[in-house]
Amino acid sequence: xxxxxxxxxxxxxxxxxxxxxxxxxxxxxxxxxxxxxxxxxxxxxxxxxxxxxxxxxxxxxxxxxxxxxxxxxxxxxxxxxxxxxxxxxxxxxxxxxxxxxxxxxxxxxxxxxxxxxxxxxxxxxxxxxxxxxxxxxxxxxxxxxxxxxxxxxxxxxxxxxxxxxxxxxx
Amino acid sequence: xxxxxxxxxxxxxxxxxxxxxxxxxxxxxxxxxxxxxxxxxxxxxxxxxxxxxxxxxxxxxxxxxxxxxxxxxxxxxxxxxxxxxxxxxxxxxxxxxxxxxxxxxxxxxxxxxxxxxxxxxxxxxxxxxxxxxxxxxxxxxxxxxxxxxxxxxxxxxxxxxxxxxxxxxx
Numbered sequence: 001x002x003x004x005x006x007x008x009x010x011x012x013x014x015x016x017x018x019x020x021x022x023x024x025x026x027x028x029x030x031x032x033x034x035x036x037x038x039x040x041x042x043x044x045x046x047x048x049x050x051x052x053x054x055x056x057x058x059x060x061x062x063x064x065x066x067x068x069x070x071x072x073x074x075x076x077x078x079x080x081x082x083x084x085x086x087x088x089x090x091x092x093x094x095x096x097x098x099x100x101x102x103x104x105x106x107x108x109x110x111x112x113x114x115x116x117x118x119x120x121x122x123x124x125x126x127x128x129x130x131x132x133x134x135x136x137x138x139x140x141x142x143x144x145x146x147x148x149x150x151x152x153x154x155x156x157x158x159x160x161x162x163x164x165x166x167x168x169x170x
Numbered sequence: 171x172x173x174x175x176x177x178x179x180x181x182x183x184x185x186x187x188x189x190x191x192x193x194x195x196x197x198x199x200x201x202x203x204x205x206x207x208x209x210x211x212x213x214x215x216x217x218x219x220x221x222x223x224x225x226x227x228x229x230x231x232x233x234x235x236x237x238x239x240x241x242x243x244x245x246x247x248x249x250x251x252x253x254x255x256x257x258x259x260x261x262x263x264x265x266x267x268x269x270x271x272x273x274x275x276x277x278x279x280x281x282x283x284x285x286x287x288x289x290x291x292x293x294x295x296x297x298x299x300x301x302x303x304x305x306x307x308x309x310x311x312x313x314x315x316x317x318x319x320x321x322x323x324x325x326x327x328x329x330x331x332x333x334x335x336x337x338x339x340x
Contacts, residue, residue: 040263040269041259042260042262042269043263045256045260075240078252079252082248082249082252082253083252083253083256085256086215086252086255087256089211089212089253090212090215090216090260092212093213099211
């Protein structure tokens with residue numbers, strides 16, 4: 001299952017593509033889209049949209065996994081994160097791709113075994129799982145890969161359980 | 171100055187087009203875009219985007235005024251509102267249109283004289299200012315018109331002040 005993981009943000013948006021099945025994951029691509037905080041909000045969203053669309057065309061994932069954002073101390077940053085989320089949602093919907101959301105806790109638990117792991121632990125486990133020579137940087141890139149790993153594992157399990165349930169029903 | 175006012179929301183998004191100059195405002199169009207809360211988030215955003223784009227093409231405003239949303243008690247509703255805001259921002263940016271944000275307090279003060287006016291007062295003043303036979307409904311539609319009135323008045327004043335300042339500099 002090929003997954004595009006999106007760590008949404010307007011200043012930095014992490015993107016990571018992973019081919020995964022439970023216990024296995026191979027990195028296809030990783031990167032970060034940056035837009036200058038001084039630019040017009042609409043222009044920033046437009047640029048991010050073009051980049052996400054280019055990634056979808058280039059890597060052709062089956063599903064897009066986005067980090068679910070909750071309220072933060074910083075209201076302004078939650079808003080721009082939500083705007084970036086909407087851009088990824090729109091780009092995926094335009095290609096008819098399903099979108100799934102995972103909370104940071106789910107992602108941490110999936111890759112480290114603990115929902116309370118810190119950023120360094122997540123990066124270390126992502127590096128190990130994907131067999132990378134160097135840790136992905138910045139943290140947004142590692143987070144996007146962690147999301148993609150998390151969903152490729154969970155998604156495959158969910159698909160298998162659904163198949164088992166369907167088989168049992170026959 | 172022709173303004174498209176947007177009261178952002180995913181369940182109901184108010185849209186109102188007004189031709190205005192300080193003290194004067196004429197309604198061009200008003201409406202509400204609704205998307206079913208049970209539908210896929212991406213599909214809802216895509217539908218809203220198509221509607222906003224259709225309004226921009228049909229009414230050709232010079233500027234888009236969007237209500238600035240702050241944190242709410244209901245985090246989920248703030249998120250979908252932010253997603254709808256992003257859709258309007260993107261649609262405006264695609265046409266090269268400027269986008270301005272006004273807070274609910276600014277809008278209330280502009281149309282009623284009080285930043286603490288309630289919804290009924292805002293609707294009553296919008297109805298009177300635009301010389302409408304019946305009050306616009308639902309509240310999202312009235313809010314979108316109030317936003318457009320607010321910006322057409324403030325925007326025109328800002329433009330006049332800028333012109334005066336430039337004239338004085340010569």
